Amino acid sequence: MKYAYYPGCSSHSTARDMHESAIAVAHKLGIELVEIEGWSCCGATAAHQTDRVLAASLPAANMLLAKQMGLDTVVTCAACYNRMKVTNHEVSSSTDMRARVADVVGQPYDGSVAVRHIVEVLLEDVGLEKLRKSLTHSLGGLKVAAYYGCLLVRPHDVTHFDDAENPTILDRLVDAMGGQSIDWPGKVDCCGGGLNLTRTDMVVKLSGSIIDMAVESGAGCITVACPMCQASLDLRQKDMQKQTGRRYEMPIVYITQLLGLCLGIPPRELGLNRLMVSPAGVLQYLGSKA
Amino acid sequence: MTADKKKKTGAVLVQGGGIAGMQAALDLANSGFKVYLVERSAAIGGMMSHLDKTFPTGDCATCIVSPKLVECARNLNIEILTLSELMDLQGEAGNFTATVRRYPRYVDEDKCTACEQCTDVCPVDIPNHFDRELGTRKAIAKEYAQATPNLFNILKNGHAPCKVTCPANINVQGYIQLIRKKEYVKAVNLIRERDPLSAICGRACNHPCEAVCTRGKLDDPVAIRLLKRFASDKEMELVESGRISLPQEKTPPAGAKRVGIIGAGPAGLTAAADLADRGYAVTVYEAAPAAGGMLRWGIPEYRLPKKILDYEVDLIRRKGVAFKYNCRIGEDLSFARIRKDNDAVFIGVGVQVSRRLGVEGEDKSNIDYGVEFLRQAGDMNNLPAVGRKVVVIGGGNVAVDVARTALRLGAGSVEMVSLEQRQEMPALPEEIAETLEEGIKISNGWGPHRILGNGTVTGIELKRCVSVFDKDGRFSPAYDESTMTTVQADRVIIAIGQSLDKQFISSAGVETERGCFKVDPTTLETSLKGIFAGGDSVSGPASIIQAVGAGKRAAESIGRYLRNEDMRAFRFEDTVKPLSEELLPDISAAEKSPRALTAYLPVSRRQGTFSETEGGLSEEAALAESERCLNCALCSECQECVKACEQNAIDHYMGQREVKLEVGSVILAPGFEEFPAERKGEFGFGRYANVLTSVQFERMLSASGPFDGHVIRRSDGKEAKRIAWIQCVGSRDASCGNEYCSSVCCMVSTKQALVASDHTTGLEASIFYMDIRAHGKDFDQYYERAKNSGNISYIRSMPSRVLQVPGSKDLRLQFYSGAGVMEERDFDLVVLSVGMEAGKSARGAAGRLGISLGEYGFCATDRLSPLSTSRPGVFVAGAFHEPKDIPETVTQASAAASMSMELLAEARNSLISKRVYPDEHDVTDEQARIGVFVCHCGKNIASVVDVERVAEIAAQQPNVVFATHTMYTCADSNLNNIRDMIHKHRLNRIVVASCTPRTHEPIFRDTLREVMGAFRRA
Known part of the structure; x- marks a missing residue:
């Protein structure tokens, strides 16, 4: 299993923990992630809100680099994933867009580079069977709310990620790790991530309601696969507390961090020390595999 | 008309037994045409039979449809073919040959x-x-x-994966369902039909069934082995307490053919039990002083108590099987002699000789071999010595048994050395877990290099094993000899597999292959005629259940061999039909539930004792576990x-078959299918229990439905007070490809809201709609009535999604209101008003018959001849034409029938039969001669009424000349009996005491009308 790896800028900043845990997990499972040499910004948020051609050209440039490697592209960031998927969709459905993108990046791109999110690789390429066999630790029945947000699942005709309304990829991974995934209504709600800096109050409201639903559903932690979701949910709990007067201490952990723990990787190597809300509540459930 | 033009056929095939099909069939049959009413399901009635009420009159749907059902059933010229499907249509209008598949x-x-x-x-x-x-x-x-x-x-779909995968094909689903009904003895009997070692396998089987259990894809597989053990233990409990007795001891019938079985291991015991049941005289020759083979000498007491083994061996002995112990073939008795004494022989000697390592130092003292060590440990009078530090070589189940046995015999410490990594070890994961729990160390990825010591073992040198299997998956270990380690030991036990006893092979003279007996894979016959073999001695070391499977297979062959029958045709294995993937139960909506856990002997109490480590399931746990079975195959x-x-x-x-019917015309009335609501995932159907489709809600309203007409929340059974209807789910929706209006949903929801209001006082009904289409006769008044009823509100809106509120399980409906704002409201139930789609099977049939379909898969017709399909002579009626309500459907059905009549006018009355009754004669003035027939109706009546006594008393009544009681008075044979008795006793009044007059009275009246003429002539 060998892939071209596109880390995206968040892996160097807010989502270092996702990057670190993904690399560690991949290494442990024998997944070879070859970083795309000379990769550049995917244009998320900034470009796609200003210029449609630029928004497609930036991912296209990166996917052309991956094409030279002859490998499928794997991303960890859901925003990068979404931008690349949208680009593939746009250049393959519009000759006009294809021509304009070729104009910007200097060579034609036909949208043929397969883009995969790391969790799709874990579920489809590694498979639950092999995954289960590789685990050394178990989540010990910890109740986990799997939160998908919007960038992975929408628009479904473009991303084709699992199911738009009731995705279960993360749930199945959680169950395989000996956790208990819970069915809860907040799975694909919006965290407000796009407004993180401009309308923080909206983020506090939307993310707060997601955490409230998880708490009411009995979750001991929320697992995510998107750096924006992680940031919105993890960073704003103090503000939620101020707003509602209730205590918020819900650990928000990446699925790759949970998996890393179950593969016996030390918490520090998974960036668990970087979380704002302590993951102690998760770690206390961790036990060696029965 | 040309001279050679064929005469038209006066019969019509109507596909679809719904209200359209029934109406067309009755019109045709009453106008002189023979009708074949072909219905895919097991009964006619169609969608209308699912409905509670009809709109806009609020009439009971059943009361309207039932008389049509009875009329169709009693019409001599309507032949109802249920579970049938039109597969092919040859010929042309007036003269078709239809091929109908009958399931x-x-x-x-x-x-x-x-x-x-x-x-x-x-x-x-x-x-x-x-x-x-x-x-x-x-x-x-x-x-x-x-x-x-x-x-x-x-309802049957083939066989469940558990049964298909089991080497003995035990009917797993069947016995689990019997356990569920607390029929424990019946469950064990069902197991024993395929495996006489039920209690043994309940403890020591490696359960390949659990690996393929469909439940495993949802949460964990059903604990099949433990359920088998539970049922078997229950049976033993009942025997011990004297509530059931052991089966009678049997002896083989005189003159029975003789079968000799060599080896009383699982294969031999199974074959012996099966052949004794088939009536043969079976003798088992066993070298050891007791039966069981590896079950006795290979599996330690703590996993399989000898008491259990003895119990099941005794059951086999009671079937009339003779056991000759201490009888080693080749020493105590020659193989030739066995052949001479028996008409057929089964060899199930297993593999008894431990394989050697073949490394330097293997000749030192204090080295033991797995099977020999376990055999000795099984003999309480001659327990083997263990040292302070025992090293066991091997990673299979035998190695695990050896290690755990050594610990129980008092070894200071035990270490296992396995070539394989932990996950690759051939031993069962649960056994490995128990081993580790007991403090036994397992070193993985090491292979023995040489054994150290001067004369006596002091340790073992190990080399790194880098891979165990080659590219093709064959056992071929590769080592890295630069990485070595040494382990101290004062005793080494080698458990790396077993092979066949060479001495026995040469004495039997049977052909071998790779050190095992060579047999025909279907019949298990060896190179010698009449000599069969199975189990480990054929397959190499394998599992108990594989040996049981081989014993069953051999027994079937031996029986056929002794009766001189074909050993290959129609064998048991041919009856096992795996389910295709798409027929397996849908687990997406199934609720998770934890697998039953059983108790284990505390680790602190395992050392130095051989008490059974694993406990059985409690009755509560077993019953709960049996509920987890998903019934993959439907019928078990x-x-x-x-x-x-x-x-x-x-x-x-029973199998499916095809019939050919000659008809002049065909009417297609296959109806519609509901839009699959799970496709609109945002409304949570299939995910939330309180989200229903409109058809489900109809069943909920129905008094004969699953909730007896109570409108409740499925999540907690509480009365539902706040109900929302979402309109146009799967209609007028380009996102799912259905841009058309389904025509009936507005009125359906209006009706359901009105009917539910009658069921539940204080109901708040909210109908979320785009616009209301009340286009039929009296529809608008109906809608106005609902709107003004006070408790039903119509909310013009676009619903976006339904969430289930955690905790309360209320449903939160979010919608974009007419005022242009997002709103949300909470409800107890949400009903999705699902649209109509052309059914998959109807579309398939159209393809086969060459009928054109329109844009959305409904039947294509011409604007000015809306009942004619693209194929002359084939007409359409009902919702397959396009979505429509019941009155329009009935109208169209009569019209389609008329089209057929017009086409076939010349053939009218050519194929019909008329019921001709003898002339009735007047019995008014005759003295009454009464015949009384009292029906048991199986146990239905007999369980509450003393039927015999009723008949007895009836016989003493004045003018009663004959009285009797019958099991089923309505059965054909008993109707004949009524006729005979009328003749014999010249009866002129008949009293039948049976079940409902509504369904059965016409049958009895008919019988009388058939016979009365005969009576008069007599």
Whole structure:
């Protein structure tokens, strides 16, 4: 299993923990992630809100680099994933867009580079069977709310990620790790991530309601696969507390961090020390595999 | 008309037994045409039979449809073909040849009296599709209360993965369902049909069934092995307490052919039990002083107590099997002698000789071998010595047994050395876990290099094993000899496999292959005629259940061999039919539930004792566990219904067949399918229990439905007070490809809101709609009535999604209101008003018959001839034409029937039969001569009424000249009896005391009308 790896800028900043845990997990499972040499910004948020051609050209440039490697592209960031998927969709459905993108990046791109999110690789390429066999630790029945947000699942005709309304990829991974995934209504709600800096109050409201639903559903932690979701949910709990007067201490952990723990990787190597809300509540459930 | 033009055929095939098909059939039959009413399901009635009420009159749907059902059933010129499908249509208008496929009912239509005793004993509850999966039905049941024809049918899909995978093909689903019904003895008997070692396998089987259990894809596989053990333990408990007795000791019938069985291991015991049941005289020759083979000498007491083994061996002995112990073939008795004494021989000697390592130092003292060590440990008088530091070489189940046995015999410490990594070890994961729990160390990825010591073992040198299997998956270990380690040991036990006893091979003279006996894989016959072999001595070291499977297979062959029958044709294995992937139960909506856990002896109490480590399931745990079975195959073939049916009407092996019918015209009335609501995932159907489709809600309203007409929240059974209807789910929706209006949903929801308001006081009904289409006769008044009723509000809106509120399980409906703002409201139930789609099977049939379809898959017709399909002579009626309500459907059906009549006018009355009764004669002035027939109705009446006594007293009444009681008075044979008795006793009044007059009275009246003329002539 060998892939071209596109880390995206968040892996160097807010989502270092996702990057670190993904690399560690991949290494442990024998997944070879070859970083795309000379990769550049995917244009998320900034470009796609200003210029449609630029928004497609930036991912296209990166996917052309991956094409030279002859490998499928794997991303960890859901925003990068979404931008690349949208680009593939746009250049393959519009000759006009294809021509304009070729104009910007200097060579034609036909949208043929397969883009995969790391969790799709874990579920489809590694498979639950092999995954289960590789685990050394178990989540010990910890109740986990799997939160998908919007960038992975929408628009479904473009991303084709699992199911738009009731995705279960993360749930199945959680169950395989000996956790208990819970069915809860907040799975694909919006965290407000796009407004993180401009309308923080909206983020506090939307993310707060997601955490409230998880708490009411009995979750001991929320697992995510998107750096924006992680940031919105993890960073704003103090503000939620101020707003509602209730205590918020819900650990928000990446699925790759949970998996890393179950593969016996030390918490520090998974960036668990970087979380704002302590993951102690998760770690206390961790036990060696029965 | 040209001279050679064929005469038209005066018969019409109507596909679809719904209200359209029934109406067309009745019109045609009453106008002089023969009708074949072909229906895909087990009963006619169609969608209308699912409905509670009709709009806009609020009439009871059943009350309107039932008389049509009865009329169709009693019309001499309507032949109802249920479970049937039109596959092909050759010829042209006026002269078609139709090919109809008839799927098996598994119940003989001529014998079934609908007494229901099969349903009473059926242990299998499966989701009832008639109630749209809201309730359950039995695997054998009647489609619905008024089902016409009044017959039962079995839902069957093949065989579950557990049974297919089991080497002995035990009917796992069947015995689990019997356990669920607390029929423990029946469960064990069902197991023993395929495996006489039920209690043994309940403890020591490696359960390949659990690996393929469908439940495993949802949460964890059903604990099949533990359930088998539970049922077996229950049986033993009942025997011990004297509540049931052991079976009578049998002796083989005189003159029975003789079968010799060499080896009393699992293969030999199974073959012996099976052959004794088949009536042969079986002798088992066993070298050891007791039966069991590896079960006795290879599996330690703490996993399989000898008491259990002895119990099941005794059951086999009671079948009339003779055991000769201490009888080693080649030493105590020659193989030639065995052949001479028996008509056929089965060899099940197993593999008894431990393989050697073949490394330097293996000749030192204090080295033992696995099987020999365990055999010695099984002999309490001669326990083997263990040292302070024991090292066991091997990673299989035998190695694990050796290590754990050594610990129990008092070894200071035990370490296992396995070539394989932990996950690759051939031993069962649960056994490995228990081993580790007991403090045994397992070193993985090491292979022995040489054994150290001067004369006596002091340790073992190990080399790194880098891979165990080669590219093709064959055992071929590769080592890295630069990485070595040494382990201290004062005793080494080698458990790396076993092989066949060479001495025995040479004495038997049977051909071998790779050190095992060579046999025909189907019959298990060896190179010598009449000599069969199976188990480890054929396969190499394998599992108990594989040996059992081989014993069964050999027994079947031996029986056929002794009767001079074909050993290959139609064997048991050929009856096992795996389920295709798409027929497996849908687990997406199933609820997770934890697998049963059993108790284990505390680790602190395992050392130095051989008490059984694993406990059995408690009754509560076993019953809960049995509920986890998903009934993959639907019917479990437990055969309980066959035993209960006194009419012998049930045949589990019925197959499908095809019939050819000559008809002049065809009317297609296959109806519609509901839009699959799960496609609109945002409304949570299939995910939230309180989200229903409109058809499900109809079943909920129905008094004969799964909730007896109570409108409740499925999540907690509480009365539903706040109900929302979402309109246009799957209609007028380009996102799912259905841009058309389904025509009836506005009125359906209006009706349901009105009817539900009658059921529940204080109901708040909210109908979320785009616009209301009340286009039919009286529809608008109906809508106005609902709107003004006070408790029903119509909310013009675009609903975006439904969430289930955690905790309360209320449903939160979010919608974009007419005022242009997002709003949300909470409800107890949300009903999705699902649209109509052209059914998959109807579209398939159209393709086969060459009928054009329109844009959305409904039948294509011309604007000015809306009933003619693209093929002359084939007409369409009902919702397959386009979505429509019941009144329009009925109108169209009559019209389509007229089109057929017009086409076939010249052939009218050519194929019909008329019921001709003898002239009736007046009995008014005759003295009454009364005949009384009192019906048992199986047990239905007999369980509450003393039927014999009623008949007895009736006989003493004035003018009664004959009185009797019969099992099923309505059965054909008894109707004949009534006729005979009328003749014999010149009866002129008949009293029948049976079940409902509504369904049965016409049958008896008909019988009388048939016979009265004969009576007069006599």
